[in-house]
Amino acid sequence: MLLPLFVSTVFDPLTQFFRSPSDKEKKLKKAVATLIGTRPSNLELYRLAFMHTSVSKPVTGKDLRLSNERLEYLGDAVLGMVVAEYLFKKYPYKDEGFLTEIRSRIVNRESLNLVARKLGLDKLVEYDPNRRTVLTRTSMYGDALEAFVGAIYLDKGFQFTKKFILKRLLSSYFDLDKVVETNINYKSQIIEWAQREGREVRFDVTEKGTARHKEFIAELLIDNEVFATGSGFNKKKAEQSASEKGMEKLNPVKSTE
Incomplete structure (x- = not known):
């Protein structure tokens, strides 16, 4: 009815x-x-x-x-x-x-x-x-x-x-x-890499959009320089996205070592 x-x-x-x-x-x-x-x-x-x-x-x-x-x-x-x-x-x-x-x-x-x-x-x-x-x-x-x-x-x-x-x-x-x-924690991977290499890593996250249609932008900084940027619909997703892009940039270097 x-x-x-x-x-x-x-x-x-x-x-x-x-x-x-x-x-x-x-x-x-x-x-x-x-x-x-x-x-x-x-x-x-x-x-x-x-x-x-x-x-x-x-x-x-x-x-x-x-x-x-x-x-x-x-x-x-x-x-x-x-x-x-x-x-x-x-x-x-x-x-x-x-x-x-x-x-x-x-x-x-x-x-x-x-x-x-x-x-x-x-x-x-x-x-x-x-x-x-x-x-x-x-x-x-x-x-x-x-x-x-x-x-x-x-x-x-x-x-x-x-x-x-x-x-x-x-x-x-x-x-x-x-x-x-698929359960890859890219953020953990990038932090582990930084610890092994003696590098400083941190994330800067900003918000865009409205309360309903909010987007988070995360910058992955290594030694205070922006290394990769990612986005997502919450802070965790944005940091994972930035970390994934960071690992993609690191992998070619690692594969030649």
């Missing part, structure tokens, strides 16, 4: 508001159909899924601005649950710490941003072009992917969405063996 209520209170009064040129509508319908393997029943859900908050639109008479944030919230929950169930069944003898870590590696913003681009969602997202430089460095596309999952759930139901996540996302874009094996 939630879907009719959601549609009637939010989408029906906005039919005129969302009207767009037929060619644009056909393009969106074709793109969605290609992605999910069938025609969308409610195209407005998908249109909303790709509406970034930078181009949010007010709803007349309501304290609400339309963007994909609500669908993102829903899609995040659906995606997390499906992945959690899948890992629970695939690894019956692993503890909750292992399952939580692997799920985090799959649904983190970096992974979702990458998958979203591979799916072509970056071509569908509507956003303020004046903020392009900032937005493309944030979780905009990963957020849109979660909103897209939320739209599929409302449009096609849970079982359809579950199949989409397992077959279209997990099977196509994640090698679970590699996900499980």
